[in-house]
Amino acid sequence: xxxxxxIRELQKKREEVIQGGGEKALEKQAAQGxxxxxxxxxxxxxxxxxxxxxxxxxxxxxxxxxxxxTLAGDGVITGTGRIYGAPVCIFAQDFTxxxxxxxxxxxRKITKIMDHAMKMRVPLIxxxxxxxxxxxxxxxxxxxxxxxxxxxxxASGVIPQISVILGPCxxxxxxxxxxxxxxxxxxKISKMFITGPEVIxxxxxxxxxxxDLGGARIHSQIxxxxxxxxxxxxxxxxxxxxxxTYIPWNNSRKARPFPAKNPRKEFRIDEIIPDDPKLPxxxxxxxxxxxxxxxxxxxxxxxxxxxxxGFGRLSGVTIGFVAxxxxxxxxxxxxxxxxxxxxxxxxxxxxxxxxxxxxDIPGYLPGIDxxxxxxxxxxxxxxxxxxxxxxxxxxxVLRKAYGGGYIAMNSRxxxxxxxxxxxxxxxxxxxxxxxxxxxxxxxxxxxxxPDEMRKLKIKEYKEKFANPYxxxxxxxxxxxxxxxxTRNCILHALDVSLTKTVxxxxxxxxxxxx
Amino acid sequence: xKKKIDQQKYExxxxxxxxxxxxxxxxxxxxxxxxxxDNRKIRAFIxxxxxxxxxxEGQSVKAGTKLCILDAMKMKNRLAxxxxxxxxxxxxxxxxxxxxxxxxxEIE
Numbered sequence: 001x002x003x004x005x006x007i008r009e010l011q012k013k014r015e016e017v018i019q020g021g022g023e024k025a026l027e028k029q030a031a032q033g034x035x036x037x038x039x040x041x042x043x044x045x046x047x048x049x050x051x052x053x054x055x056x057x058x059x060x061x062x063x064x065x066x067x068x069x070t071l072a073g074d075g076v077i078t079g080t081g082r083i084y085g086a087p088v089c090i091f092a093q094d095f096t097x098x099x100x101x102x103x104x105x106x107x108r109k110i111t112k113i114m115d116h117a118m119k120m121r122v123p124l125i126x127x128x129x130x131x132x133x134x135x136x137x138x139x140x141x142x143x144x145x146x147x148x149x150x151x152x153x154x155a156s157g158v159i160p161q162i163s164v165i166l167g168p169c170x171x172x173x174x175x176x177x178x179x180x181x182x183x184x185x186x187x188k189i190s191k192m193f194i195t196g197p198e199v200i201x202x203x204x205x206x207x208x209x210x211x212d213l214g215g216a217r218i219h220s221q222i223x224x225x226x227x228x229x230x231x232x233x234x235x236x237x238x239x240x241x242x243x244x245t246y247i248p249w250n251n252s253r254k255a256r257p258f259p260a261k262n263p264r265k266e267f268r269i270d271e272i273i274p275d276d277p278k279l280p281x282x283x284x285x286x287x288x289x290x291x292x293x294x295x296x297x298x299x300x301x302x303x304x305x306x307x308x309x310g311f312g313r314l315s316g317v318t319i320g321f322v323a324x325x326x327x328x329x330x331x332x333x334x335x336x337x338x339x340x341x342x343x344x345x346x347x348x349x350x351x352x353x354x355x356x357x358x359x360d361i362p363g364y365l366p367g368i369d370x371x372x373x374x375x376x377x378x379x380x381x382x383x384x385x386x387x388x389x390x391x392x393x394x395x396x397v398l399r400k401a402y403g404g405g406y407i408a409m410n411s412r413x414x415x416x417x418x419x420x421x422x423x424x425x426x427x428x429x430x431x432x433x434x435x436x437x438x439x440x441x442x443x444x445x446x447x448x449x450p451d452e453m454r455k456l457k458i459k460e461y462k463e464k465f466a467n468p469y470x471x472x473x474x475x476x477x478x479x480x481x482x483x484x485x486t487r488n489c490i491l492h493a494l495d496v497s498l499t500k501t502v503x504x505x506x507x508x509x510x511x512x513x514x
Numbered sequence: 515x516k517k518k519i520d521q522q523k524y525e526x527x528x529x530x531x532x533x534x535x536x537x538x539x540x541x542x543x544x545x546x547x548x549x550x551x552d553n554r555k556i557r558a559f560i561x562x563x564x565x566x567x568x569x570x571e572g573q574s575v576k577a578g579t580k581l582c583i584l585d586a587m588k589m590k591n592r593l594a595x596x597x598x599x600x601x602x603x604x605x606x607x608x609x610x611x612x613x614x615x616x617x618x619x620e621i622e
Contacts, residue, residue, distance in 0.1 A: 203587060204561040205611055280524060280536045329542065330527045330534035362529040368548040402530070434530040 021096030037092040045081035052079040064136040078113040089117035092127035099131030107144025121250035123160040129167030152179035157350035165190035185216035185226040246311040255318035264294040270483040304336035320348035323358035334365040342381035349389035361405035392497035397421040418493040421468035556619040562586025
């Protein structure tokens, strides 16, 4: 054979593999509104940047007549590419080939690209679309998953790991996304669960659809397993690209700097908070009144909405924001919101992203169900995360900061670097009404007119304690500032904090209240 | 911004004696009221099938006496009474499929 013929043979082989599971399977994929694995990669990555590897890998299974079966690329496509110029390693499971099931060589391809991502210290993106373990390969499939989970863990906090659920991701397979940093789900396409509806029906007799058990909405609103929700694969890819612009390639680099921009004029920071501390407002308006171009990339928007987390930029630098949301459940802290904020704080700390915390919290949510759900253990996670974080930490107390909530929301005592407070801040051990019922109970009950005494005591307490000056007098608050001064104060604080270095006692790692 | 706020449906939430105007999700409003657990009511801890009932109505039982075998998760689960007393009622039959927390026996 001449060289020309050999080249043609190579091109022919490539075309065969690109056909995936064949025309029928491709049609079925399209009928479900799903793009093919290759189309997804091409759509997500920069034009012409995708380099595929391990295209000709073949499975070596022999049981169950597998020796008679050819599987293109063994059901997964792996390679490297760029997103807005940032190098990434990517794998996408191909549902048209044996249902995207994971066998030994399939897993080897994935672990190879994961090892590559770790060696080169670049983000790893995994597009999951698989029926699960390839039953015909038995324990080899389980071994494959195990190798992937181990690498997810070792890479955690070194390189950003992103999971995109564009199909079923069930059984053991779903643990890989759970170990990664960010999970993207798409309405009607993503399905994540440990045990599927059929097994639940046979073993437990409970009936539920795939969508209601582990669809995109369930994981975005109820379980908190998903971080970003979208209604189409295209929208999802735009979200992923946006995320990549905010985060660094690895934990020894800073995120890409952008040109500094002022917040948009329509956000008037001094007109957002109502005078009455019991009335709500949208804290996202405050965030957008602070960030460059008022851009705010929110994470886990629909879950535990009483706390808001996400990325924004200040003077072109990526910043992680954590804020109580008074508009939802009065902005209390509870089991889910503590988990949500704590994990995000640890992500920012791992990747050297400064954290700005906006505080307006009336306390923790009272209730038997909260106590029995372990609000103690989960609330402690937030204290742990803030204390442990050594990135620059800046706090702005907007309004209420009562009791335990004051401590937990990045107070000076958890080693916030700079604590600012607005004149509307009320830093106190409890609210005036609570104080009346607890501290002044004797005076009120023994008074001639309890109602009048109660009103008087509330007024006294309010005037004496519901302000930032008591805390400022003790140095617990560094500076009381006007709302319009906020962005400037934060920018200056960040400017001074670029070279922050903290020593902590040597240890292998702490024992956070997992 | 202001318009978006005004259009929201706000309700009153009591946090430590202070009444806050805010959005309260259905999940919070519909949560189950806590009941004092009554361990004289023997409930199924898991959905399954009653394989065998090993006591009779009116029978005196000691703490730890086996009441039935509940077939679930490929296991023959032994359900025993945590309290001593008399079997007040048997609410299930052998072969019956039960759901989680369903009351199977009552001890008096």
